[in-house]
Amino acid sequence: MMTLDQLLHDAPVFHGATSLGLSEPILREIDRRLRLLGDTTATLETGAGMSTVLFALRGCEHRCITPSREETQRITNYCHRRAIPLDRVQFVHEVSQRALPALEPRPLDFALIDGSHAFPTVFLDWFHIAARLKRGGQLLIDDLQLWTGHVLAEFLQRQPEWRFECELESRAAIFTKLEEGAELREWTEQPFVVEKSAPLIWRYRARRATELLQQGKLGELGRAIVRGVRPLSR
Ligand SMILES: C[S@@+](CC[C@H](N)C(=O)[O-])C[C@H]1O[C@@H](n2cnc3c(N)ncnc32)[C@H](O)[C@@H]1O
Numbered sequence: 001m002m003t004l005d006q007l008l009h010d011a012p013v014f015h016g017a018t019s020l021g022l023s024e025p026i027l028r029e030i031d032r033r034l035r036l037l038g039d040t041t042a043t044l045e046t047g048a049g050m051s052t053v054l055f056a057l058r059g060c061e062h063r064c065i066t067p068s069r070e071e072t073q074r075i076t077n078y079c080h081r082r083a084i085p086l087d088r089v090q091f092v093h094e095v096s097q098r099a100l101p102a103l104e105p106r107p108l109d110f111a112l113i114d115g116s117h118a119f120p121t122v123f124l125d126w127f128h129i130a131a132r133l134k135r136g137g138q139l140l141i142d143d144l145q146l147w148t149g150h151v152l153a154e155f156l157q158r159q160p161e162w163r164f165e166c167e168l169e170s171r172a173a174i175f176t177k178l179e180e181g182a183e184l185r186e187w188t189e190q191p192f193v194v195e196k197s198a199p200l201i202w203r204y205r206a207r208r209a210t211e212l213l214q215q216g217k218l219g220e221l222g223r224a225i226v227r228g229v230r231p232l233s234r
Pocket of ligand 1: 020021022046047048049050051052065066067068071094095096097114115116117121
């Protein structure tokens with residue numbers, strides 16, 4: 001069976017002229033973790049590319065979600081040329097925003113978010129993957145240099161149901177899911193959202209107080225100060 005070293009040496013291009021693929025250290029870290037997980041590893045990725053070949057090489061029960069049939073054709077051709085079995089890899093040709101909610105629940109050991117990096121797709125990917133990851137399952141988020149990946153990683157670092165494992169090349173982060181349900185919490189139970197909301201709430205209060213002062217509604221202002229002006233209500 002082919003090795004990751006041979007795959008890296010081949011450096012096949014699956015995304016057109018330039019490679020958008022994961023870097024070598026990130027692929028090596030995924031490889032290392034998949035080896036530790038053993039034989040019957042259930043995995044899922046959004047996006048496709050070198051990572052897909054790696055999941056296939058490791059014999060994972062793998063789902064790959066990408067809208068691009070051209071990419072998966074290139075991946076399939078490459079795997080056939082290199083005799084890499086794809087019988088345990090299922091390609092889902094759809095954007096992940098639509099595909100993930102429709103997938104039947106299958107507990108996952110490892111997942112990679114590396115599909116669309118747009119808002120809110122990264123967060124939707126996480127929402128649906130989080131519900132399917134086993135306790136102890138691992139999640140790799142790529143492209144922390146983009147706002148969406150960066151915010152998701154910062155959020156998870158503060159969420160007690162998840163454990164931060166490591167950052168790779170300042171570009172990817174790996175987390176372990178410790179408990180169910182972080183994706184269903186109210187914002188008051190999400191420390192990152194509470195922290196980021198605090199200055200917005202104070203800004204709202206200051207603006208509202210100014211409005212009430214300008215309108216001469218001193219009674220209302222007094223009552224608001226006494227009970228605390230409720231954010232987002234008028
Ligand atoms: C950065 S590349 C993935 C690189 C891959 N992990 C690798 O190791 O080579 C991004 C991938 O996301 C796919 N993609 C774009 N929009 C998507 C979406 N909404 N849902 C799922 N995949 C998407 C692209 O077709 C492309 O395959």
